[in-house]
Every structure is written in C-alpha cells, then in structure tokens.
Amino acid sequence: KAGVTQTPRYLIKTRGQQVTLSCSPISGHRSVSWYQQTPGQGLQFLFEYFSETQRNKGNFPGRFSGRQFSNSRSEMNVSTLELGDSALYLCASAKGAEGYTFGSGTRLTVV
Amino acid sequence: EDQVTQSPEALRLQEGESSSLNCSYTVSGLRGLFWYRQDPGKGPEFLFTLYSAGEEKEKERLKATLTKKESFLHITAPKPEDSATYLCAPLTTDSWGKLQFGAGTMVVVTT
Numbered sequence: 102k103a104g105v106t107q108t109p110r111y112l113i114k115t116r117g118q119q120v121t122l123s124c125s126p127i128s129g130h131r132s133v134s135w136y137q138q139t140p141g142q143g144l145q146f147l148f149e150y151f152s153e154t155q156r157n158k159g160n161f162p163g164r165f166s167g168r169q170f171s172n173s174r175s176e177m178n179v180s181t182l183e184l185g186d187s188a189l190y191l192c193a194s195a196k197g198a199e200g201y202t203f204g205s206g207t208r209l210t211v212v
Numbered sequence: 213e214d215q216v217t218q219s220p221e222a223l224r225l226q227e228g229e230s231s232s233l234n235c236s237y238t239v240s241g242l243r244g245l246f247w248y249r250q251d252p253g254k255g256p257e258f259l260f261t262l263y264s265a266g267e268e269k270e271k272e273r274l275k276a277t278l279t280k281k282e283s284f285l286h287i288t289a290p291k292p293e294d295s296a297t298y299l300c301a302p303l304t305t306d307s308w309g310k311l312q313f314g315a316g317t318m319v320v321v322t323t
Contacts, residue, residue, distance in 0.1 A: 105255075107255075132308075132309055134309050134310065134311075143313060143314075143315045143316065144256075144299065144313040146310045146311060146312065149309035149310055151309065156309055157309050157310040159310065189253075191255050191256070193255075193256075195309070200246055200258045200261045201246070201258065201311070202258060203248075203255030203256045203257070203258075204255050205254055205255050206253075206254070206255050208253070
C-alpha cells in the first residue's frame with residue numbers, strides 16, 4: 102500500500118520568499134500532522150488537521166500555516182522565510198489510534 | 213510542562229552486544245507510548261505502540277517495555293542494520309496528533 106508522499110523532496114529558497122509543501126496521506130487516513138526537524142531542536146510539532154479542520158497547533162509563529170483538503174491531502178505554507186526555517190519538514194498521517202506513519206520529508210534550505 | 217527525556221544520547225555497540233535505551237517522561241494523562249526509528253535523511257519509521265504498564269512488544273531484535281514513568285527499548289544481538297536514531301513519544305489524553313518526541317538515541321552498530 103502506498104505510504105505518505107511528500108513533495109518536493111528538496112527545496113532551496115531565498116530569505117523573504119514563501120514556500121508551500123505538499124503531503125498526500127495514506128488512503129483512508131483523515132488525520133495529518135506536520136513536524137519540523139532540526140539538529141538543534143529535534144522533532145517539533147507544527148499543526149494537525151482532521152477532516153479539513155485544524156485540531157491542534159504547535160508553538161510556531163503565524164508565518165507557518167496549513168490546510169487540508171476534502172481528499173485529506175494537506176499543504177503547509179511558510180511565508181517570509183528566515184534562515185532558521187531551514188529544516189526537514191515531515192508530514193504524518195493516521196487512522197484512529199494505530200500510530201502515525203511519516204513521509205520521507207521535504208528538506209528546505211533557506212539561503 | 214510535559215517532558216520527554218531519552219538516554220543515552222548516543223550508543224556505540226559491537227555487533228551482537230545487547231543494550232537498552234531509556235525513555236522517561238513527565239506527562240499528564242498518559243495513554244501510551246510510541247517508538248520510532250529514523251535513518252538519516254528519512255522520516256521516522258513506526259516500531260511499536262505500548263498502551264499499558266507492563267506491556268511488552270517485540271519485533272525482530274527489538275523489544276519495548278512500558279512502566280508508568282518510563283519505557284525501555286532493548287536491542288538484542290544487534291546487527292549493523294539496526295543503526296539508526298530511536299525516538300519515543302508519549303501519547304496522552306490531549307496529545308493525539310501533536311506528539312512530543314524525545315531528542316532520540318543515536319545507535320551505531322559496528323562489525
């Protein structure tokens with residue numbers, strides 16, 4: 102069965118630009134979460150969507166936003182990029198209490 | 213404030229040398245705990261969910277156990293392919309979808 106698909110895999114952006122990352126969850130999974138992973142801070146929760154509604158939000162500035170579509174696919178957007186936004190962005194999907202399945206991530210580099 | 217601590221930070225093992233990783237936590241409303249392994253540049257891979265104190269789960273050379281305050285991941289007779297970073301995340305009554313991960317234990321198994 103297909104896993105969680107994240108696109109693109111790699112991205113290089115310039116400070117001040119904005120970026121949109123995409124996540125296609127496993128078929129039938131309605132919950133999608135986003136995480137940021139950096140060497141210094143580890144895995145940090147960004148937000149979670151369920152049935153197109155944001156259920157939970159982490160402690161990140163308003164420049165980080167997301168949405169979920171009716172087919173459960175999700176996007177996250179980062180506006181006015183800063184150097185510190187360079188990270189591996191991970192998406193995970195779940196169905197019920199079975200545990201989250203992660204995608205391979207999008208490596209974002211801000212220069 | 214919830215806290216998740218993993219120890220040791222790093223572990224270097226000879227092939228066949230068994231060891232244990234620790235995940236301790238201070239959280240409210242514990243419902244269970246997830247263990248994941250992560251290879252460099254990839255998303256975390258789900259290993260186990262433990263739901264109650266005293267529960268044990270096994271997968272190949274890995275065995276996870278759970279108490280009220282901590283969990284252990286035992287690696288028995290490890291092989292080089294067990295080299296990875298192992299992450300834990302408690303599941304609480306209000307954390308579904310917004311997991312707080314520990315910093316991880318990086319395991320290197322050498323021949």
